[in-house]
Amino acid sequence: MDISVVVPLYNEVESLPELTAWIKRVMEDHGFSYEVILVDDGSTDGSWMVIENLKAVDPRITAVKFRRNYGKSAALNVGFAAAQGDVVITLDADLQDSPDEIPELYRRITEENVDLISGWKKQRYDPPTKTIPTKLFNAVTRNMSGIHNLHDFNCGLKAYKKEVVKNIEVYGEMHRYIPVIAKWAGFTRVEEQVVQHYPRKYGRTKFGPARFIKGFLDLLSIFFVGKFGKRPMHFFGAMGVISFLTGFFIAVWLIAEKLISIANQSPYRNVTEQPLFFFALVAILIGTQLFLTGFIAELVSRNSVDRNNYQIEKVI
The missing domain is CATH 3.90.550.10 (Spore Coat Polysaccharide Biosynthesis Protein SpsA; Chain A)
Structure with missing residues (x-):
């Protein structure tokens, strides 16, 4: 035809x-x-x-x-x-x-x-x-x-x-x-x-x-x-890793700054009193969620049978 x-x-x-x-x-x-x-x-x-x-x-x-x-x-x-x-x-x-x-x-x-x-x-x-x-x-x-x-x-x-x-x-x-x-x-x-x-x-x-x-x-x-x-982990996983590492390094930096201050007997603020700490915590949580979202999406990967x-x- x-x-x-x-x-x-x-x-x-x-x-x-x-x-x-x-x-x-x-x-x-x-x-x-x-x-x-x-x-x-x-x-x-x-x-x-x-x-x-x-x-x-x-x-x-x-x-x-x-x-x-x-x-x-x-x-x-x-x-x-x-x-x-x-x-x-x-x-x-x-x-x-x-x-x-x-x-x-x-x-x-x-x-x-x-x-x-x-x-x-x-x-x-x-x-x-x-x-x-x-x-x-x-x-x-x-x-x-x-x-x-x-x-x-x-x-x-x-x-x-x-x-x-x-x-x-x-x-x-x-x-x-x-x-x-x-x-x-x-x-x-x-x-x-x-x-x-x-x-x-x-x-x-x-x-x-x-x-x-x-x-x-x-x-x-x-x-x-x-x-x-066909590769949702490349999107969600990449964003999750970036967010997680950003929060992780900020948290490490804040802790290291406090330890150095203690070693030098200098005045310091508690880590939890600094706004950056909460930003780092949120970034870590969001990064973890994005990574898990990418993992689940990778499993599903558009396999709906009744769309x-x-x-x-x-x-x-």
């Missing part, structure tokens, strides 16, 4: 017939063998009924329905697991991403041997309350990840080699940083393509202001896991 199109959706009942027809037209015009995977993230507006009707007339549609709303990352992760195509395309269900971009994305993945192509909505039709924070997050992500050639990490329109989606894990709000996750997984050929962005035709956006806080926290998580996910265990109601 040439292409798997993965579409996460939540309350997009009006756009689904138009979107699937658009995808079908593009695929047939270019002679692609394909499948469309619709992941209903707990819609409450009748989207699933529309999907069932679409499935009844087009066997190339596969659909998954969550019992409740888990978020876009969960929907993408399940869609990636189900994808069988050599190239996987993701796009949003709100008709703001154009399926007409798919042939060029497919060509670049297959001919240029690119691991991942992220769309860049160079001209956007979103309000400033969305575009300005997005530019800020993109700038921060570029600096923290080292992927300096991407302008829009969060664009829903992306293309992947099959190997990429089968070897990455998306959870929380980390769909915004899939290029970063792919890079940390060893897929370093990440490129960009300018894509057409359309104004929203139906409904309203499903993302509120809280997405910025969640996105920033997940960026920190990705940075930490990418650097130390992506979602309750799926139906698969058709």
